[in-house]
Amino acid sequence: DQQVKQNSPSLSVQEGRISILNCDYTNSMFDYFLWYKKYPAEGPTFLISISSIKDKNEDGRFTVFLNKSAKHLSLHIVPSQPGDSAVYFCAAKTNYGGSQGNLIFGKGTKLSVKP
Amino acid sequence: ETGVTQTPRHLVMGMTNKKSLKCEQHLGHNAMYWYKQSAKKPLELMFVYNFKEQTENNSVPSRFSPECPNSSHLFLHLHTLQPEDSALYLCASSQGLSASYEQYFGPGTRLTVT
Numbered sequence: 001d002q003q004v005k006q007n008s009p010s011l012s013v014q015e016g017r018i019s020i021l022n023c024d025y026t027n028s029m030f031d032y033f034l035w036y037k038k039y040p041a042e043g044p045t046f047l048i049s050i051s052s053i054k055d056k057n058e059d060g061r062f063t064v065f066l067n068k069s070a071k072h073l074s075l076h077i078v079p080s081q082p083g084d085s086a087v088y089f090c091a092a093k094t095n096y097g098g099s100q101g102n103l104i105f106g107k108g109t110k111l112s113v114k115p
Numbered sequence: 116e117t118g119v120t121q122t123p124r125h126l127v128m129g130m131t132n133k134k135s136l137k138c139e140q141h142l143g144h145n146a147m148y149w150y151k152q153s154a155k156k157p158l159e160l161m162f163v164y165n166f167k168e169q170t171e172n173n174s175v176p177s178r179f180s181p182e183c184p185n186s187s188h189l190f191l192h193l194h195t196l197q198p199e200d201s202a203l204y205l206c207a208s209s210q211g212l213s214a215s216y217e218q219y220f221g222p223g224t225r226l227t228v229t
Contacts, residue, residue, distance in 0.1 A: 002157070032214045043205050043220030044158075045117060051215075089158070095214040102171060103218060105158040 003027045004092050006106035013113050019077040021109050023090030026071065030092040030104075035064060035075050038087045038108070047088075048075070080113045087111070118142040119221035121206050127227045128196065136191040136224045138206030144219075146212050147189040149181060150205040152223075158205065164189060165212050196228045 005024045013019045023033075031052050036044035050057040050064045050073065057064050063076045077084055090106040119140045128134050140147065149161040163171035164183040178200075180192040189206055203225050207218040 004157070034217060036220075041222065043117065043119070043121075043207075043222045046217045046219065049217060093214045102160050102163065103158075104160075107155070107157045 001026070002106075003030075003104050004090055004106040006090050006109050008109050009107070010110040010112070013080045013111065015082055015113055015115050016079045019075075019080045019084065019111055019113065021075040021077075021088050021090075021111065023073045023075075023106055024071055025073075025092050027092070027094070027104075028071070029094045031095045032093050033064070033066060033073050034091045034093075034103070035062075036089040036091060036105075038089065044089055077111075080111075082113050082115050085111055085113045117219045117221065119206060119208055119219050121204075121221035121224050123224060124222065125225045125227075127229060128193070129229055130196060130198070132196075133192070133194040135193065136204055136206075136226075138189040138191075138221055140187055140189075140206075140208040140219070140221075142208060142210075142219060144208040144210050145186050146209045146216075147183060147186070148207040148209075148218065149189065149191055150207065150220075152203040152205060154202075162191075163212070170212070193226075196226075198228050201226055201228045 034049040035047040037047045038044040066073045087108045089108045091103045146165045150158045152158045161175045162181045182190040203223045205223045206221040209216040209218045
């Protein structure tokens with residue numbers, strides 16, 4: 001059973017508007033949540049993360065929101081640019097147990113930003 | 116350029132072949148990982164090494180054999196693979212295993228088993 005779910009396989013947004021990518025998780029032991037971005041023929045690159053003790057983290061145009069009670073996080077990109085077009089992966093990990101630090105990924109959401 | 120390189124970038128092999136994938140990180144990290152990404156599936160963790168010692172084997176079949184001679188190099192030896200093993204194999208590294216350390220990924224090896 002998937003512990004990290006990205007239910008939207010794709011999202012299309014107009015340039016300059018906001019992109020909102022969503023992610024749900026089931027494991028309440030997750031300590032950190034991360035977003036990775038992947039272009040074709042490249043490996044995923046780290047974008048932004050958030051600790052479970054916070055509810056918001058912002059880095060330039062990228063903001064991640066965490067709602068622990070709903071086990072939901074989202075990535076906001078404002079304003080969206082054509083270069084943001086990529087597959088975005090949500091990932092989570094925990095400091096507890098034998099799987100310390102192991103990343104659990106969602107299936108990804110393909111974002112297309114149209115000029 | 117993330118500081119993690121993988122060779123080859125593409126590999127086609129028959130089911131009776133033996134081949135190896137190579138990963139090298141130039142970041143001074145202590146932990147290295149192998150992931151598999153199959154079509155329409157999430158990235159799946161295969162193996163974890165920390166200071167050259169294997170700390171995780173995520174129920175991977177024995178036809179995949181990892182090797183970590185030092186903290187900068189990681190290999191994945193392949194033998195008698197099946198067509199369903201065709202996938203993108205990604206290597207990653209991190210400073211340590213703590214959840215606060217982000218992982219840096221290489222570009223991957225696209226493997227096709229015929």
